[in-house]
Amino acid sequence: MTVAELMAIPHLGLQLIAGAAGADNVVRWTHTSELEDPGPWFEGGELLIVNGFGIPQTPSRQIEYLHRLAEHRLAGIVVSVRAPVLTDELLRAANQASFPILRIPRQVPFIELSYIVANANERASRDRLARHVGIYDTLRLRNTAENNVQAMYEQLEKVSGYRLALVTPAMSPLLVDWPWVPTDFELDLSDELQVVNGGYVVPLFVGRRVTAYLIAQEHVDSVPEGLTVLQHISTLAALDAVDVQRRREAEHRQNSTTLASALEQSQPTEALEARFANAGIEPEQGFRLLAFESRSSNDDFEIAIRDWLYDRARSHLMTSQGALVAVVACGDNVIWQLASDTGAKVGVSGMSTEVQDVMKLHRQAMWALTLTSQESENCVAFAEDHHTLTPWLNSDRNQIETLSVDTLRPVLEYDEAEGTELLHTLRLYFHNQGQLRATAAQLYIHEHTLRYRLKRITELTGRNLKSYRDAFELWLAVETSSTTLH
Template sequence: MQQRSTTPRVDRGQLTVADLVSMPHLGLELVAGAAGLGRRVQWTHTSELEDPGPWLEGGELLIVNGFGIPEDGPGQTEYVRRLAQHRLAGIAVSVRAPDFTPEMLAVADELGFPVLKIPRQVPFIELSYLVANASERSARDRLARHLRIFETLRLRNTIDSDVPGIYRQLEQISGYRLALISPAGQALLDNWPWVPEIEWGDALHATDLRVLPGGYLVPLFVGDRATAYLVGIEHEEHYPEGLAALQHVSTLAALDAIEDQRRRETAHRAGGSALARALEAGASHADVERRLHDAGLVRDTPFRVVAFGRIPNPLPETRARDWLADRRIRHAILWQDQLIGVVQCTDDQLAELGAALNVSIGASPTSTAFSDIPRLLRQARWSQSLAVDSNRPEVVFTEMQLGLVRWLNPDSSTMERLAEDTLRPILEHDKSQGSELFHTLAVYFRQNGRMRATAGALFVHEHTLRYRLNRIEQLTGRDLKNMRESFELWLAVEAQALIVRDTDN
C-alpha cells in the first residue's frame, strides 16, 4: 500500500473546514473527524441520497437534513466510509438527522472525515453563499489551471515532445501523481514507468471511473474498448485539483493510449507476416529467423507454437495479442482458419492466457530453431484437438500426452509412410468425392467409439454415421470392432497430425 505523507500541503487561499467551524455566526459544531479540519472546501452540495459520491467531484461540503442517513450503526458507518472514499471535505448535518451512533463517530475520527452539526437557525443557503463567495477567486484559479492542462496538448503534438516532462508538469498542475497503465497493471510507456503499489482488484477490468485508495482510475478508450487506464493518486506536496482536472488530463493520456495501440498494430502485422512466411514451403530459414527477430522474438530462446480453440468472445486475435502484449510476452500471432502463434513465455503464463480467453490451447514442445515451426504447428494442432471434450479451458502440452510423441518422433519418416499407406484410401476418397471420412474417423476415435456421441459431434444421424464407418472398413480392409485393426487406424490418425513432411521444410 502506498504510504501517505502527513506533511501539510500549501493552501491556495480557499476556505477550510476549520475556517467554517471558527465562524461564530454559523455556530457549526464539530462532532467527529477533527484530523480533517484542514480540508479545503471547494464547494457545497445538498443531497439526501444514501450514496451521493458518484455525482460529486471531491472537495465538496455535503449539507443534508439527514433523510438519507441510516439509523443503525453499521448503516451509518458505511455511509461515512462512502463519503470519505469520494474525498468530500466533510458533511454538515441538520439537527433533524438521526442520532449519530458511537460506531459512526469512531469511523469518522479514524478516517479524519469532519462531521458537523448545523444549528436550527442557520439556513443551508447562508452556508452555501459563504463558501461560494470565498471560492470565487479560487474557481478562477482552477479554470486557469485546467486551461494549462489543455495547453500541454500543443506540447504533446510537437516533434520533440518530451513525454516525461509533460507528465511531470501535469502532476504539478493537477495535484496527482499520474500513472498510465495497461489492463495487466504494467506501465504503458517505457519512459513513464511509475505504477502505484495498490491492490487493483477488478478495477483493471472497469469500463467506468473507479475510486481507488487516495485517488481515481479513469478508463481510456480506443474505439469501444478500454485499452489503458489513467491513475491519479493524491500528490504528497500539492493539493489535488479534483476529478475534473484528472478527466482533463485523461484527454491527453488518451493520445498516448491511441499511439500505443498503433505501435501494437504495427508489431502485430510484422509478427503475423513473419509467422506466415515461416509456414511457407521452401521459405529461407535465414529470412524467417530475421523476420521473427525483427517482430520481437529473441534468437536462441525457447519458444512454443500454440494452437487456440474457438474463442467465444469477439475479436479473438486482438484479445489474444493484447493480453500477451500487456504482459510484455514476446509473440507472433496469425489468424488463418485457426488462431495460432509462437510465444516465448512460461507454462504458467500460457495457462493464464487460456483462462483469460476462456479457451483451450494446444502447445508444441519447446524449440530454439525457428525452422521447426511447421513441424511444431502440427503437434500443437494435434494437442489442441485432444482438449475438445473438456468442459473447462486447459493447455494440452504435446510432450505430456501419454508418451505418444516419444513413440512417434524417433523415426518420423517410417511413421509418415505407415500413416499414408493406412489412410490413403480414405484420403483419396475424400478428395475425389468431397466426403468427410477421415474427419468422421478422427471424431469417432475422439469419442471413444460411442456412436451417439460421435453422431452428435458430427451433427449427423446415427444411420449416416454407420454408413460412413462401413465405407471406411470397406476402403481400408480393416474391422473397427477388431482391437488390433482399430488401434492401427487410430495410430495412423494420430500420427497424421505429428508427422514431418518434406514439403514443410
C-alpha cells in the same frame, strides 16, 4: 476555507459533533444531496449539506454511508436538526476516520453556508480554471517534433497535484518514456472510475475496450486539484493509449505476414530467421506454436490475445491459419495464465529451435487444441503430454515411415516367427470400420478367432483397440505401412 474557519463564523452556529481531527480539511465547494450514495457525484473537497433523508436508520448502514463519503474525500458533512438520530457507532466511526460531522441550526438556510464558501473560494476557482487551461496547454509538448512525453507528464503532475502513472492492465508502463508505476498497488481491471486510497484510477478507452489506466496518487507536498482535473488529463492520456494501439496493430500485421510465410514455407529459412529475430523471437533459444479458440463469443478475441502478450512484453508472431495461432517463447505458467485471463482454449506444440519446424508445430498445436474440447475442465493441452501421438504430427515422410515400422515391429516379427497374418488381419479390421463379422467373413475365420488375433495384437503392441487414441495411432501405422512394406 477550512471546516474550522466555517465553525468560527458566529452567526452560522455550526456545532461539531464528531470527527474533530478533520477540522483542517479544506472546503472547496458545497453540495446538497439526499441520496444514500452521493459519492459518485463528487470530485473531492466538498462539504455535503443534508436534511438527512438519505441517512440510513441503522448503525451498520450509517457507518457504510459515512465510509462512502470519506472514500470520496469530502471535507465533511453538515446535517440539519431534522436528520435521523446519529448513532453512537456512526460518531465513533467519524472520529476514527477524522471525518467532520457538523449540525446546522434550523434558522440558518443552506444557501447562506454555500454563499460564504463560494465567496471565500472565488479566487481559488479562478486559479482552478487557469489550471484546467494549463492542462490543454501541455498539448504543445505532445505535438512538437520531439514529442516530449516526459516533459508533458511532469507538467501535468505539477498542475494536478497528483503523481501520475499510465499503465497497462498488466500493471506495466504503457509508455517507455513515462515508466513510473506505483509499488504495492493492486489494479482492479474495471471499466469504471475507481476511488482508491490516496487517489483515483481512471480507465482509458480505445473504442469499446479499456486498454490502459491512468493512476493518480496524491503528492505529499501538493494540494490535489480533484477529479475534474484528472478527467481532463485522462482525455490527453487516452490519445497516448490510441497511439499505442495503432503501433501495435501495424506491428501485428507485419508479424502476421511473417508467420504466414513460415507456415507456407514461401521464403528461404535464412530470411525467415531474420524476420523472426526482428520480431523478438530468437529461434535458437526455443519457441512454441499456440493455437487458440475462444471460450466465449468475443468479437475482439484476437486483439485480446495480442494485447495480453504485448502488455507483458512477450514477443510473438500471430496470424489466423485455421485458427488463431501464435509463435511465442515462454514457459508453461505463462500459457496457463494467458488462457485464464483471456478465456481462451489453447493447444500447445512441442518446443523447437528451427524455423523450418513451424509447419510441424502448427499441426501439433491444432491437434492439441482438439483435445481441449474433450476435456471441458481443461483449457490448455500440451502436445508433448500426449507423446504417443505427437511424433505422427511430423512433416518428415521418412521419419513417419520409420515410426510406422517401429510401431508394428512386434506384429511383423510375430508374423514372421509364427507364420500368422496379424498385420493383414489388422488392416482388414480397419478397412471394415472395426466390424467383427465383416472382417471375420473376409478372412474366412470365426469371430472368436478374430477376437483372439486382436487380443494378441493388443498384447504385442501395448495399444488397446478400444481406445480411440491407441486405435488411431495403429491405424496411422497401418496406413503408412501400406506403402512402406508393400
